Amino acid sequence: MKFFSEDKRDSVPGYMHFGKAGRGESDERELDGGRDSLRNKKSLKLQTDEQQNDIRLYYRALFRSWGPQNWWPARSRFEMIVGAYLTQNTAWTNVEKAMANLRSARLLSIDGIRRVRLADLEQLIRPSGYFRQKAQRLKTFISFIDQSYGGSLARMFSRPTSQLRDELLSLNGVGPETADSILLYAGNHPVFVVDTYTRRILARHEILPGQASYEEVQSLFEKALAPLAESETCAHEPSSQHLAAGLPEAPHPPSKVSVAKRTALTQVYNEMHGLIVGVGKNYCKKSQALCDECPLQPFLPRLK
Numbered sequence: 630m631k632f633f634s635e636d637k638r639d640s641v642p643g644y645m646h647f648g649k650a651g652r653g654e655s656d657e658r659e660l661d662g663g664r665d666s667l668r669n670k671k672s673l674k675l676q677t678d679e680q681q682n683d684i685r686l687y688y689r690a691l692f693r694s695w696g697p698q699n700w701w702p703a704r705s706r707f708e709m710i711v712g713a714y715l716t717q718n719t720a721w722t723n724v725e726k727a728m729a730n731l732r733s734a735r736l737l738s739i740d741g742i743r744r745v746r747l748a749d750l751e752q753l754i755r756p757s758g759y760f761r762q763k764a765q766r767l768k769t770f771i772s773f774i775d776q777s778y779g780g781s782l783a784r785m786f787s788r789p790t791s792q793l794r795d796e797l798l799s800l801n802g803v804g805p806e807t808a809d810s811i812l813l814y815a816g817n818h819p820v821f822v823v824d825t826y827t828r829r830i831l832a833r834h835e836i837l838p839g840q841a842s843y844e845e846v847q848s849l850f851e852k853a854l855a856p857l858a859e860s861e862t863c864a865h866e867p868s869s870q871h872l873a874a875g876l877p878e879a880p881h882p883p884s885k886v887s888v889a890k891r892t893a894l895t896q897v898y899n900e901m902h903g904l905i906v907g908v909g910k911n912y913c914k915k916s917q918a919l920c921d922e923c924p925l926q927p928f929l930p931r932l933k
């Protein structure tokens with residue numbers, strides 16, 4: 630399988646290495662190198678354009694098939710943040726059980742997590758797995774928001790995106806996917822969330838290799854999807870036609886967080902992430918790709 634990033638490495642212009650040649654020869658080679666460089670730049674641009682165009686086609690095909698996915702399933706921004714911590718390394722069904730425990734104990738709030746004893750919190754979120762680590766991490770988040778933002782999510786989310794992202798990434802247990810989920814879904818900041826499903830689909834469609842960096846994948850999606858925010862109509866209301874034609878596993882019902890007012894750009898990022906989760910969970914599984922039933926099947930490299 631040949632990947633674009635390998636092509637990029639192979640096509641680095643060689644004219645920089647010609648320093649020991651005679652002047653005339655050097656000039657000639659520099660000219661040739663300059664032409665090569667121009668050709669390579671053009672071919673890289675074409676590759677990038679093609680990759681971005683593929684992403685836009687995927688978005689349109691998936692949205693046409695399934696409609697809005699209503700991410701994130703949460704009743705409040707804080708609940709969304711707790712979900713982002715608890716969902717690490719576990720299935721969402723386990724997160725729902727832990728959330729239900731916190732809700733029935735009336736602790737699903739900043740003040741609730743602040744007040745509860747660590748040992749009690751551990752037991753309440755036990756169904757989500759890694760419960761000791763996760764309980765400590767939730768406590769760390771509360772300390773952070775108390776110390777830096779007086780306990781106010783509104784103040785926290787008013788920070789510029791890149792500064793808040795750096796702050797979140799400095800917290801124990803917050804990697805890029807968790808930080809970006811919090812920024813996008815709870816804070817309506819324009820960042821695309823990259824997950825395992827995203828990488829798997831890109832690799833299987835030979836758009837980017839599985840080991841591409843988080844930033845590389847994120848940048849590709851953000852560049853590809855930004856123009857759609859200008860041009861697409863993202864109907865936020867689920868239609869019966871979409872749901873009838875929908876996924877084997879139905880999308881989440883609309884939630885307070887999923888229907889929150891947001892910019893067109895954050896809505897497109899939100900929707901694309903939800904659609905990719907639908908592909909990953911229902912068709913593009915780790916051990917098996919059910920391509921014949923998947924809406925992205927026409928875009929497989931061998932069929933393009």
Ligand code: SF4
Nearest residue numbers: 833913920923925926
């Ligand atoms: S299941 Fe097949 S067609 Fe669908 S995204 Fe995965 S590789 Fe592509």
